[in-house]
Amino acid sequence: MSLKLDQMCKEKIKNRNLFWFLTFIVGSVAFGSYYYWFKTQNIKKEKTFLGTYQSPEEAYKETQKALYLMSIQLNSGMKNAQRLKEHKQTIQKK
Structure with a gap:
């Protein structure tokens, strides 16, 4: 019984660590994508705003x-x- 309990605790810790690792990866990808999109939008605006006439x-x-x-x-x-x-x-x- 004690062996099963130890194994379940280790599995919970492993799952919790995996959850936080995946959360970090998803957050990093989201932030990187937004940053890239924001930078390309600014470059497009700078190139298109050369004057009206x-x-x-x-x-x-x-x-x-x-x-x-x-x-x-x-x-x-x-x-x-x-x-x-x-x-x-x-x-x-x-």
Whole structure:
């Protein structure tokens, strides 16, 4: 009976060690796979993000268009600021 009990204990310990060893292997493979995937995704992003436009002329035109739209908004805000300044001066005169 004692021999069977010792044998069962050794088998449990062996199974427990095998379980932790396999857990370590699976975790290492999962981590390595994720790390490899993450690195390749970053490399792909770096290679594909070289700019939006192929020609410098097209990029220049789009930049001009964007700056023009911004200047319209800025000029509109400046007109409102001028009106507020005039209103403030009128109030201070009274």
